[in-house]
Amino acid sequence: MSLGRTASSGPTASFGRSGRNGHGRVGRLNAVAVLAILAPTAVAVPAVAASSSTTSSVPTIVLCGGYRGCDQAGYNSYGYSQHSRTSYWRMYAGDECTNYVAYVEATHFGVATPRYLLGNAYQWPASARAHGVRVNKTPAVGSVAVWPGGAYGIGPDGHVAVVEKVGPHRSYIVVSQQHLLAVANGYEWTRINAGFSSRVWEPWPSFFIHFRLQRHLPGPPITGLHRQRAKRRGHAQKRHRARRHQRSRRRHTARRHHARRHHARRHHAARRHHSRNRRRAARRHHAARRHHSRNRRRDGARRHRARRRDGARRHRHGHHARRGRHRHRHQHR
Numbered sequence: 001m002s003l004g005r006t007a008s009s010g011p012t013a014s015f016g017r018s019g020r021n022g023h024g025r026v027g028r029l030n031a032v033a034v035l036a037i038l039a040p041t042a043v044a045v046p047a048v049a050a051s052s053s054t055t056s057s058v059p060t061i062v063l064c065g066g067y068r069g070c071d072q073a074g075y076n077s078y079g080y081s082q083h084s085r086t087s088y089w090r091m092y093a094g095d096e097c098t099n100y101v102a103y104v105e106a107t108h109f110g111v112a113t114p115r116y117l118l119g120n121a122y123q124w125p126a127s128a129r130a131h132g133v134r135v136n137k138t139p140a141v142g143s144v145a146v147w148p149g150g151a152y153g154i155g156p157d158g159h160v161a162v163v164e165k166v167g168p169h170r171s172y173i174v175v176s177q178q179h180l181l182a183v184a185n186g187y188e189w190t191r192i193n194a195g196f197s198s199r200v201w202e203p204w205p206s207f208f209i210h211f212r213l214q215r216h217l218p219g220p221p222i223t224g225l226h227r228q229r230a231k232r233r234g235h236a237q238k239r240h241r242a243r244r245h246q247r248s249r250r251r252h253t254a255r256r257h258h259a260r261r262h263h264a265r266r267h268h269a270a271r272r273h274h275s276r277n278r279r280r281a282a283r284r285h286h287a288a289r290r291h292h293s294r295n296r297r298r299d300g301a302r303r304h305r306a307r308r309r310d311g312a313r314r315h316r317h318g319h320h321a322r323r324g325r326h327r328h329r330h331q332h333r
Contacts, residue, residue, distance in 0.1 A: 055191070055193075056171070056172070059193055059196035059201070060191070060192055061190065061191040061193075062188055062189075063075060063174065063188070063190060063191055064188060064189045065183040065187070065188045066185045066187060066188075067080065067081045067184075067185050067187055069184060070176075070187065075189045076176075077187060078104050078107065078176075080100055080103055080104070080178070080187070083107075084099070084103075086103075087099060088102035088106055088113075089113055089114060090117060091118075095178060095179050095185075095186045096178065096179055097121060097159055097160050097161065097177060097179040098120070098121055098124075099178075100179070100187075101144055101161065104162045105142075105144065105162070105211055109142045109213045110213060110214030111211040111212065111213060111214065112214070114128075116131055120149075120157045121146065121147070121159050122147075122148045122149040122156075122157060122158025123158075124144065124146055124158075124160060125146050125206075128209045128211070133209060133210065133211060133212075134210040135208070135209050136207070136208060137206070137207065138208060139166045139170060139173045139205075139208050140163065140166060140210060141163060141164065141165060141166060142162075142163065142210075142213045143163045143208045143209060143211075144161070144162065144208065144209040144211065145160065145161045145162070145163050145173070145175055145205035145207075145208055146158065146159070146160050146205055146206060146207040146208070146209060147159040147160075147206060151198070151206070152199050152201060152203050153201045153202065153203070159177070159179075160177075161176065161177035161178075161205075162175060162176045163175055163208065164176050164189065170194060171193065171194055171195075172193045173191070173192050173194075173205075174189060174190070174191050174192075175190055175205075176188075176190075190202060192204060
C-alpha cells in the first residue's frame, strides 16, 4: 500500500473498504515532496498553526494525532481503541474509517443501525439517500463527511469522517477520522478550511450525510488554550441555570399561591351561596308554614261559622216543629 505521495505513484493511495471487502489506508500528501521520496514510511504531518491569522490561511490543520494524544489534548477518541475489533453497521473492523464512523454515530450520537448495507465509503451518500436519509453539501455537527473515490489523496474506495464542529458561516469544519498514514493509530482530529482548491490536502468533503441523531450534540473540542475560557463559560451557564431554576420555582410558588387563593375564594363563594340558598329555603319554608297556618285558621273559622249556621237552622226548624205539634194537639182536643 502507498504511504503518501511519491514521485512515481502520485496522490492516489488506497483507502479502507467497508463490508469486509479488503484493507488499505489513506495517504496524506506531504508538505514537501522530497521528504516522501527520501523517507516514504515517515510522512510529514502538517504543523498546527499558532495564530488565528495563519489558521485560515492553510487548507488543513492537524489538531491532534493518535488515541492517547487526542485524549490528552482534550479531543475525544470515544474509546475506539477498545472497540476497534468490533464491527459496527456490518463494516470491516479495525483501522477502517467506515467502522470508526459507524461506531461514533451509533454509540455517541445514538444513530440506529441501518437495515441496509451502506457499502464502501464512496457509496454511502447514494445508499443513504435511497433510503430517505438527508444528504447535502451543508455540514452539521454529527453528520458524516464523505470524500468520493479519486479525490486528491483519497483512494478509489473514498473516505468518511465524523463532523465534530462547524465554523461560523461554514468557514471551516473539524473532523475526527480514522485510517490515515503518518499518524499514530491512524487517528486524528483535523480542521479543514473552506475556499481552497480541491487539489490540496485535505480537500473539502463532497457530501454530508445527516443521519437522525438521538442524543444531544457535543460542544466544540476543548483544548488547553480554551480550557479556562470554557470553564468560565461553564460557570456562567451554571449560574444562568440556577437563576432560571429560581425563577421557575418563584413562578411555580406564585401559581400555587394563586391557585390556593382562587380555590379559597371559590370555596367561600360556594359557602355564601349555600348559606344564602339555605336562608331563602328557610324563608320559603316559614312563609309556607305561615300560609298553611293562616289557611288552617281560615278553614277553622269557616267551619265554625258553618257549624253555627247549621245549629241555628236546626234550632229554628225544631222550634217550628214543636209549635206545630202543640197546635195539632189542641185542635184534636
